Amino acid sequence: MRGQSLLGRTMLEIDTGLQEQFFWEEIRCGISSGVPRLEGTIQTQRGLVRHVVKTVERRTLGGRNRIVVTTRDISTERAVEELAARSASLLAATLESTADGLLVLDLGDRIQNFNRRFAAIFGLPPELATSRDTDVLFARIRAAFATPTAWDDALAVGLKHPGTTHLQTLALADGRWLDYSLRPQSLRGQVIGQIWSFSEVTDRMRHEEALLCARDAADSANRAKSQFLSAMSHELRTPLNAILGFTQLLEFDGLPQQKESLQTIRQAGEHLLALIDEVLDLARIEAGRIDLHIQQVQLTDVVQEAIALTRPLAAQYDITIQANVGSHVVMADPLRLRQILINLISNAAKYNHRNGSVAIRSRACSLATGTGVAIEVADTGIGIAEEDFDKLFQPFSRIGGTPSQVEGTGLGLALVWRLIELMRGKVRVESVVGDGSRFIVELPSG
DSSP states (O other): OOSGGGTTOOHHHHBOSHHHHHHHHHHHHTOOOOOSOEEEEEEOTTSOEEEEEEEEEEEEETTEEEEEEEEEEOHHHHHHHHHHHHHHHHHHHHHHHSSSEEEEEETTSOEEEEOHHHHHHTTOOHHHHHHOOHHHHHHHHHHHBSSHHHHHHHHHHHHHOTTSOEEEEEEBTTSOEEEEEEEEEEETTEEEEEEEEEEEOHHHHHHHHHHHHHHHHHHHHHHHHHHHHHHHHHHHHHHHHHHHHHHHHHHHHSOGGGHHHHHHHHHHHHHHHHHHHHHHHHHHHHTTOOOOOOEEEEHHHHHHHHHHHHHHHHHHTTOEEEEEOOSOEEEEOHHHHHHHHHHHHHHHHHTSOTTOEEEEEEEEEEETTEEEEEEEEEEOSOOOOGGGGGGTTSTTOOOSSOTTTSOOOSOHHHHHHHHHHHTTOEEEEEEOTTSOEEEEEEEEBO
16 A cells, blocks of 8 residues: 555544454544554555554654554465365365275374264274374374284385375284275366375175175085985985886886887986986086087087987977078087087977977177177967066976976076087077077087
8 A cells, every 4th residue: 555545534434354443543542552463454545455464563653652553465375374274174074074984194294184974993092093193193003003013014115106006905903804095186287285084994894704604504405415316326326227228128128018018218318317317417516517629519410419319309399300400500518518518409409390490500690708609499379478587597497387297307498598608609699489499500510
């Protein structure tokens, strides 16, 4: 404020604060002795308000008593202080608004700030939280961990690599678990400290532990099941083979009136033997004990073998089998691929209409892993409702017929699904009720 602009103006016109108004009124009345220093505001000739520090003192000048006022403009300082106060208030509000415990350290691992949630997690008493004594606080935090050296290691990592991010899960001595994340705090591109975020994850860890226990129990049960089935295989096969052998002898030498009964016994025995084989195959797959020999397989040869083995079954249902496969080569286990095709062709024959047909075709296709070959087994049978698609490949699932209507174990398609997965392929179904079904097997090309 220029000196000339002050001439002719009273202090009451310049000072704008209420306190100053009272002060100068007291000076005018001669009842104030003055103050050594006073902060306030003054108004410029343009009407702008500025923050100033005023020094007011009485002096005798030229034999007359004078009041000397010295002012210094501190508007910039006040603006900076206000901005800092607002930033501090915003930071405090941010720290307290999160559900995680937050700890702010400088690059020397000295505590700069933390929120109430952090104090609650580590059980810090109010007086300790107020003191912000780094050594005492660190000792209290260290003692809270189940393995105190884990906190030492975390601090060492942060001190050694202040500009990187670290994530870890640690156990507390009282049984709780914490996730902590360590991230750098930067100012104008420079790392000035670290922000630690602590989140309690006790429920998650207990849930994961329960899942691991359940998985281990399931694995143990599967192993026990596989061992039991493997051990029982010989015990079941031996009497069954004897029954089938003697039944065949009786069919040759038996009386004509016994022929139908003997045939029923033989068919039931063969059905039970097939069920045992398929159950054992599933058990081996689930236990990871099935051996596959993946190699280049000429598709035509395997298809012809599968047709030859299923033709007698198809003849029982008056079903015609036609094949139109090119010279495709696939990567598969030849024995298991033949088993897959036998299952699909058998189902296509059993769930067909009398005098129906089964068509086997192949074509090139694309897989996620590269080129492939699609093998399609299509029938003219009863079809499958779309809502039943998900049930098709479940063990013992019988869709489209009851056990009394159609022979089978209900395990064939479950085996197909698992074997195709093991050979890095896919299987899917397309069907319309009353208009037949198409099972498509996709395998990597050789």
